[in-house]
Amino acid sequence: MSLALLPIGIIAFIQTQQIADQSKRTAELSLIAVTEQAAATERSLLQEAFGAARALTSVVKLVKDDPQQCSEFLKAYREEVDRYRLVGFINVDGLMNCSSSREVYDFSSSPAFQDTVARSVRTVMVSDRGRVSGEAVVIATVPVFDEDEPIGYLFISMSRDALEVSELDDPSRTPLSLITFNDKGDIVSSEEDQSVATAELPNTYPLKQLTVNTRQVFTAKNAEGVDRVYALIPLIDGTVFGLSVWPSDTALLETDFNSRLSSILPIIMWVASLVVAFWALNRLAITHIGKLGRQMRHFALNRTLPRKPLGERVPVEIVAMEQAFLAMANSILQDEARLEDSLREKNILLKEVHHRVKNNLQLISSIMNMQIRQAPTEANKRVLQRLQDRILSLATVHKSLYQDNEMARVDAGILMREIVARSLDIGMEANAGVDVVEEYDSILVGPDDAAPLSLLTSEAVTNALKYVPRGGKERTNITVSLKHTGDERALLRVSNTAGGDAPEEGTGLGSKLITAFARQLNGTLSTSEENGLYVLELDFPVPMADKVVYDY
Numbered sequence: 001m002s003l004a005l006l007p008i009g010i011i012a013f014i015q016t017q018q019i020a021d022q023s024k025r026t027a028e029l030s031l032i033a034v035t036e037q038a039a040a041t042e043r044s045l046l047q048e049a050f051g052a053a054r055a056l057t058s059v060v061k062l063v064k065d066d067p068q069q070c071s072e073f074l075k076a077y078r079e080e081v082d083r084y085r086l087v088g089f090i091n092v093d094g095l096m097n098c099s100s101s102r103e104v105y106d107f108s109s110s111p112a113f114q115d116t117v118a119r120s121v122r123t124v125m126v127s128d129r130g131r132v133s134g135e136a137v138v139i140a141t142v143p144v145f146d147e148d149e150p151i152g153y154l155f156i157s158m159s160r161d162a163l164e165v166s167e168l169d170d171p172s173r174t175p176l177s178l179i180t181f182n183d184k185g186d187i188v189s190s191e192e193d194q195s196v197a198t199a200e201l202p203n204t205y206p207l208k209q210l211t212v213n214t215r216q217v218f219t220a221k222n223a224e225g226v227d228r229v230y231a232l233i234p235l236i237d238g239t240v241f242g243l244s245v246w247p248s249d250t251a252l253l254e255t256d257f258n259s260r261l262s263s264i265l266p267i268i269m270w271v272a273s274l275v276v277a278f279w280a281l282n283r284l285a286i287t288h289i290g291k292l293g294r295q296m297r298h299f300a301l302n303r304t305l306p307r308k309p310l311g312e313r314v315p316v317e318i319v320a321m322e323q324a325f326l327a328m329a330n331s332i333l334q335d336e337a338r339l340e341d342s343l344r345e346k347n348i349l350l351k352e353v354h355h356r357v358k359n360n361l362q363l364i365s366s367i368m369n370m371q372i373r374q375a376p377t378e379a380n381k382r383v384l385q386r387l388q389d390r391i392l393s394l395a396t397v398h399k400s401l402y403q404d405n406e407m408a409r410v411d412a413g414i415l416m417r418e419i420v421a422r423s424l425d426i427g428m429e430a431n432a433g434v435d436v437v438e439e440y441d442s443i444l445v446g447p448d449d450a451a452p453l454s455l456l457t458s459e460a461v462t463n464a465l466k467y468v469p470r471g472g473k474e475r476t477n478i479t480v481s482l483k484h485t486g487d488e489r490a491l492l493r494v495s496n497t498a499g500g501d502a503p504e505e506g507t508g509l510g511s512k513l514i515t516a517f518a519r520q521l522n523g524t525l526s527t528s529e530e531n532g533l534y535v536l537e538l539d540f541p542v543p544m545a546d547k548v549v550y551d552y
Contacts, residue, residue, distance in 0.1 A: 026219040035231040035244040055143040070098035085133040086157040136160040163189035175244040361395035413440030427465040439481040456517035464496035492538040
């Protein structure tokens with residue numbers, strides 16, 4: 001809506017500016033019209049003077065060669081009109097022998113006459129003291145041509161006091177000053193004293209610069225620095241101009257049209273439309289969308305549905321969004337419930353599988369125990385006992401898996417403690433004189449690592465028991481430890497006092513199994529013997545995620 005109102009506001013603003021400009025031009029035309037009215041008398045006198053001069057040139061061209069007849073004609077004309085001080089004809093050489101005064105004058109050295117000859121156009125000049133009349137006069141001069149060649153100049157001299165300003169009916173429409181000036185910028189007349197008139201002239205524009213044949217109104221400071229409004233009109237095109245002076249707050253420039261308010265009004269209306277649009281959008285959409293967003297975030301964090309709907313006076317579209325959200329949330333909760341049930345069932349099944357595997361391994365161990373009792377030789381018994389020990393190690397792993405709620409990780413420390421304890425029960429008699437030290441960190445390993453780690457530990461402890469000295473005067477020891485060595489790294493260390501002899505030659509199967517289990521754990525296996533200790537170390541990764549293992 002605001003975007004739709006924007007072009008309308010722009011159009012209204014432009015039209016308002018146009019109306020304001022038109023109102024201003026109308027007010028300026030009123031000011032020019034008043035100036036024209038005030039200067040009507042001067043315009044009329046000057047136009048009559050030029051008209052009379054042009055009419056007299058036709059007669060003068062006929063009688064100019066007879067100075068006496070020419071002077072009599074001009075004298076008769078002046079006496080008949082009675083408002084001119086002198087009417088005369090000056091030859092191009094500056095000699096005036098034809099005039100209403102019937103006297104002869106030589107103007108060849110006069111600067112004013114020389115300027116008239118140089119321009120050869122009609123002019124209006126002023127003189128504070130006329131050479132013939134001896135008073136302040138205004139002289140209108142018209143060139144006389146004979147076949148496009150100037151042969152002289154006819155002039156009409158009138159009293160400066162004759163150029164009076166027309167009186168206006170409304171004093172509020174009377175200018176502060178009215179000045180007429182010629183095309184050279186010389187003041188021809190003024191209603192005030194000339195010094196007063198000069199003080200009211202614009203200080204930035206000389207009168208010579210204002211000699212244009214266009215009507216215009218402009219604002220400038222006068223010679224005293226006061227703001228004034230000036231109206232300029234041409235009285236006689238290209239020859240005489242009028243300049244009226246008005247106060248800056250003249251009533252003629254005031255209009256009923258408030259341009260500033262009218263220009264701002266479209267902007268105010270558009271801003272108001274934006275405010276209304278934002279308020280309506282906030283009330284009808286943003287508030288309800290914010291509530292719906294909070295309900296979604298609450299559901300994402302707590303998996304609980306909102307207790308109350310958005311309420312009444314909610315747009316249909318947002319109600320549809322809320323219903324879709326509630327339906328989706330219910331579907332998610334039902335799917336999660338089904339997944340939890342399915343996961344619980346799978347966990348129960350996995351526990352049952354691990355439990356049954358553990359039972360089956362124990363059953364196999366029991367059968368092997370029966371076979372051990374019937375073994376014909378001690379060597380056969382030891383082989384079967386070693387095999388039984390390995391089977392029980394696997395059973396211990398499955399026991400730990402089904403007893404743990406998570407079934408994804410086994411605490412290796414607990415697992416190894418149980419395996420080492422069982423290996424010691426089987427392989428070491430009472431009062432053997434061997435000290436056993438165990439140190440385990442709580443390290444969680446996956447099922448794929450638990451089996452090889454438990455079997456490797458069982459083989460390493462069995463080898464330690466096989467070669468540790470027994471029955472001597474000095475105490476010997478076996479140390480088993482599992483420690484964290486860094487991020488997702490662990491170190492298994494099995495050490496025993498060296499120096500004991502094996503009861504018989506071994507097959508080397510235990511060492512091969514240890515190497516295979518170390519590779520299955522992706523670990524680094526090392527053995528050493530120094531200071532009377534035989535040490536086996538396995539540095540292996542304990543990743544949080546499942547890892548790739550080798551199948552041997």
